[in-house]
Amino acid sequence: MSHQRYRVALVGCGQIADAHLQQIRRISCAELVAVCDLEPLLARQAAERFDVPTQFTDFDQMLGEAAPDILHVTTPVHTHASLACRALQAGVHVYVEKPFAVDLAEARRIVATAQKNNRLVCLGHDQLFDPAWRQCVELVSSGTIGDVQHVDSYLAYPLQGPFGRQVLQDHNHWVRRLPGGLFQNTMSHPLYRITEFLTDESPAIQAEWFSRNIEHDLPTELRLNLRGRSVTGTLTFTSSTRPCRRVTRVFGTQGSLEVDLDTQLCRIDRGERFPGAFAKLEAPIRDVVTSLRNLARNTARFWRAEFHYFAGMYELFQRFYAAIDAGEAAPVSDRESLRVTAIMDEVFATCRQNDYLSNSADDGDDGRVVLNLIRETGELVADACRSSHSPVGRPS
């Protein structure tokens, strides 16, 4: 744990900022010194509700006057690179909420600026530090399921929740202008649960996005296949199933493991040992035992008051601050931040390609002629996205 006291500031006072401010306040070595948002009313509500002494609408003024050691960036993604780089150049360590940047080029710029200024940048892959996920990783590392072969990551997204509704209703919402639309803002969570085990730099990708509901004028479903040298992965991003869950299944050579971050349950399946009909009794008995173990574990955790929706975020903040203290690398490495961004770029380019192909097939056109152009379209969309927004944007 870190010893020094850090002055912490936050830019972008939207919904996720509440979670950051709440968790930062729980960390003894952190002192919240300032919040900033282009919209003064948003800066004010954050400052009032979380007892932050100063509030700003001008980012550079905040860096100068509040002199933070650490900055949390919780603005929309198209502003991340500009804000993070300005803070890093001012000698501030930066925590960037996911997704890292609009595209790989921007992500590289952030990492290079951090390295040049000898400061740490940490990407908010907080679910990797969730207690249930850590349990899953420990079980895998201890060889419980053998060598990992495949990871199946599932996210049921609450499109009718407060944020999803805003995106649906507001046709100019900044999320719609991202190269990866709705998915770019959220899919890093289920994706990095795969890349934790699938460590290839550039896995092969098959992907498509679509919409199930005719009233939705943007894609709300995404299906992704990833193939690395030894591990494969599938990602399902769905807005049409309930309950909303963040579930991952890890399949190994000797068994499989299912972890549900919402219920904080982890279940191991190593197959049946008894033959034939006996196995049909063994399986439910094993289920009961697993359930009892989970019940005991969750009861103990409840008793110790360990259930916090943002427990992973709290843990990651602590590790990040400790890394700054110890002069070590950030808990989410630069390589991982760049790799996940690169995969996302590729996924969105592939989805656009498939969109184009299916549309041109409908039109009776031979779409392949312009396929290469489509990849470039991704860069154009990213450029348009950057240029259509001001440097400090609305809440993420």
Next chain:
Amino acid sequence: MSIPRRALLTGATGFLGRRILRELVRGGWSVRCAVRPASDIQSLIEFFGDGWSLASRQIEILPGNLADAGFCREITDGIDCIFHAAASLTGSVSSLVSNTVVPTRTLFAVAADQKVGRAVLVSSLGVYGPQKLRCGSVLDETCPLDEFPARRDGYTYSKTLQEEVARTISADRGLPLVVIRPGVIYGDERGVLSHRIALPLGSLLLRMGGHQQVPLTYVDNCAAAIVQAGQANGIDGETVNLIDDDLPTGCDVIRRYRRSGHRLRTIGVPRWAILWLARFNEWYSRTSDDQIPAVLTRHRVNAMWKPLRYSNERARRLLDWTPRISLDEAFQRTLQSTTSSSTR
């Protein structure tokens, strides 16, 4: 102020807004409705039913974003009175502020520049801070506002901030302002079982206290008063609470529901128990680092469930208003249409 004829209405697609619109049309106003691009206009048309084709001659609907000053200039052009009923009721605090307070600031600032004759702001009775009032006293317009609205809930916080922003613009830039603070608004689509009466716990209802008056206003009565606030003379700068006559207690409301055939499963929580629960919730939330957040706090309990009485004397006097629909009739209409026992 002479009777104005051109009104700008925000929130016209909402529960209250559509009744304000109907009342304005009946009163002969020509009404410009500023709606969001994704607002459900069809259900507004269905609300008017056969009357729409006639009413629509007095109605102009303009979609746009109230946080956009350009749009606000367009919609306030030539307007005598703004009826500002648009607000978000749910969501995160930042989205409540973005949807309720930011548009109010933009709209009222532009309205002040455009020399609009009057702005009527639909605020809420929730902005009061009756924590220091003695049990049994009267909550009227002299009661102070909640000193710590952030400790209440996101909605109350955003409405308090909204009023503050509106008053600042009015004072600094000379916008004539009337603030209306309705109590709990009920009616055909909403039912009466607000949190001031009971909290839902699965299929159960926790009746909170039950012997205190509930500050209700029937939606049609409320809409009529708001329209009056746009045309009454000499009330610029005034603040008016809106509640109906003969307010029932929570127990009365539940009894009326049961009598009309609704099956409600309730558990009564006496006031002393609510206060102890609040103490426990505060303590546990603190010691568990918010594993269970402090939803029930003494600050909230003393704002929501304190036995108080309410007065509509000022509304009657300044707005020349009396609740047209009696409590009995309002309940009859509401309970007939409320088939389920849902709470809000």
